[in-house]
Amino acid sequence: MMIVAEKLTKKFGDFTAVDAIDLSIEKGKIVGLLGPNGAGKSTTISMISTLYKPTSGRLFFEGNDIIKSPKWIKPHLGYVPQELALYDSLSGYENLKYFGGLYGLSGTALKKRVDEVSRVIGIDERLKDRVSEYSGGMKRRINIGVALLHEPKLIIMDEPTVGIDPQSRNHILETVKSLGEQGITVIYTSHYMEEVEAICQDVWIMDHGKMIANGTQEALIEQAGIHTAIRMKFDSQIKDRLDPLRKLNHAMAVDLISDDELVVLVNGGGNTHKEVIKSVMELNYDLTSFDITRPNLEQVFLKLTGRGLRD
Amino acid sequence: MKALIKLKIRLMKDNLILYVIMAAMSLILSAVFGGTMGGSYSPTIVVVDELQTVETSNIINDLQSEHAFNVKLMDYDAALDEVMGRNVIAAVVFDKSLDQGVNVIQLRDTVEGFQLSRLLEDELSLLENIKTLDSQLSGILVNEKIVFNQDDLYLEVKNTFGDQWENKRPITIESYLVASDNALTSNVSRHYMIGMTLFFVTYSLMFTVGDFLEDKRLRTLDRMMIAPISRRGILFSNLVSSMVVGVLQICFMVLAGKFLFHIDWGQNLLGVIGVGVLYIFVMTTLSLFVVSIVKTMAQLGAVSPIILTGMGMLGGCMWPLEIISSRLLLTLANFTPHKWALEAIEALTNGNTFSYLPILVLLGMGLTYLILGERVMYFKSLKDNQ
Ligand SMILES: Nc1ncnc2c1ncn2[C@@H]1O[C@H](COP(=O)(O)OP(=O)(O)OP(=O)(O)O)[C@@H](O)[C@H]1O
């Protein structure tokens, strides 16, 4: 395990921002940390990155206690803060160079890394311009680049895609994926579940300072007991013809919505929903349209807390 | 750490204009205050010589040869008019025997007036020395029953020792200078040069150290905190880079003084710069302490002029402390680094003497502020993240 947290707690005064969470993060995985605003995600990763001292609990990096000695994690950690942390008055190049210097890089080695990283984040030609002249997306990219210079083993990203254009967002997601392919461990924080769904292998879900669920996406969906729902519309009344539908393979439940409309809940993962649709077609019912809702993390969260991820 | 210092110095480059303005301000103000602009300004004084003795004409000659003053001779009533009409800064009146002193008439205390009094005191004490020597010699001669002419002896003493003392400064006066608490200077322009340099360098220092607040605001401080550098290392780099800039400014001002205003820094230029460096150290740590207390750059901007101007005034950067008579102000002056740095530098430039007390006081102040600033910051960081 790369990171292990036991009963990790952080209080601000009387307020408990992170409440005795247990967490373990496997080496080489892209791990999503999902939760609504104020769930305690940033506080949790601030503790992992040794910026905050936990109120209680234990925290290990590769088996070493990093509350006692942060030095174990520092050289190996790349941290992308939620808010931009750059010198506006310097160029992107200078930001990369100086922050790389903080990790002992210098001379040609530093130069080489700056070049590599600027290619990775996709800012080449405007690298020598002042950061204050960059677009929001470019700033975000530099913000990420700064965390990559020293080739960290673990990269923590706190909502790196907030408020940017789709192109930059895609670029960032691709970057994270390729980091994962290089065997780098990534903790990715977001309240955009589509992002987490797209790139993360493991997911941890937080709410009100507590860790409320974790596992692979499939496992979470399974645990939460959420199913693919197929909404079907027919040309004529359907309520007298329900029995054959109920007997279909994988059809867990059939609920009538109106005279000519119903929802079929499908059990099992994978492509079972396609089989159901095929069977309905074979029944020669006058199906005019259908609409598939795949189970997602948003629904998992809804199921677990009774609230949406973003309200 | 080296990387961090480099970064800080790079960031200062963007504030270059600030440093240029500060340097220009201190140059201009020392020129204006010190009246050194082209060396042309010298205040006018009038002398009323009712005694018309050899001594008084000697003194008048000396005053004229100082070039510090324009000297005019006139009678008492005319002199009084000139003073009342503010045409001259003072009237020197020789109307009673010199051992009873000299009257200096002026409307108010001025630095030049002070300078004038110092000059007269020097002259009088020279005369006094000659007289004392003369009377002691005549005592010896009388004891030895040697016959001599009193007037001849006086002239002999004066001619033998007077010129010699005058050129070399008599030993009695030299020891007076060293023993004095406030090393007196007759070189007012040098005082202003030093004062203004010490004063203005503090502003840029305060803001360079305050950069720390900017790092907090930009959250770049977070990046430093998670990098493999200790908290002390970050602090140290901040202070070192600020000091580098401060020391450069001091060196610039010393050289500018030397070549632009022909200021005589004495034999020990390195010593002067050394005291300058020590002063920069104190002001850097003082800035650290102030920065540790305030929360934002805006707060720093609000409090630092008050603190720095107040200290500069109290410490004698704007006018020599010798013209201050309020005990309270003089006591408060002891708490400013400015006073001690001025004193140490003036001791070096005037008599090439190295005074340990100011150096020790400065060192003590620097260490105190350093420890205070560091502790306040530490406890604040604990509180931020309790
Ligand atoms: N320094 C602090 N002092 C006091 N309260 C804090 C501090 N930092 C965070 N909190 C509180 O702790 C809670 C968790 O905050 P945190 O920033 O960890 O949430 P988050 O999950 O990252 O939310 P978001 O998605 O909005 O970034 C919030 O209620 C926040 O107000």
Ligand SMILES: [Mg+2]
């Ligand atoms: Mg957050």
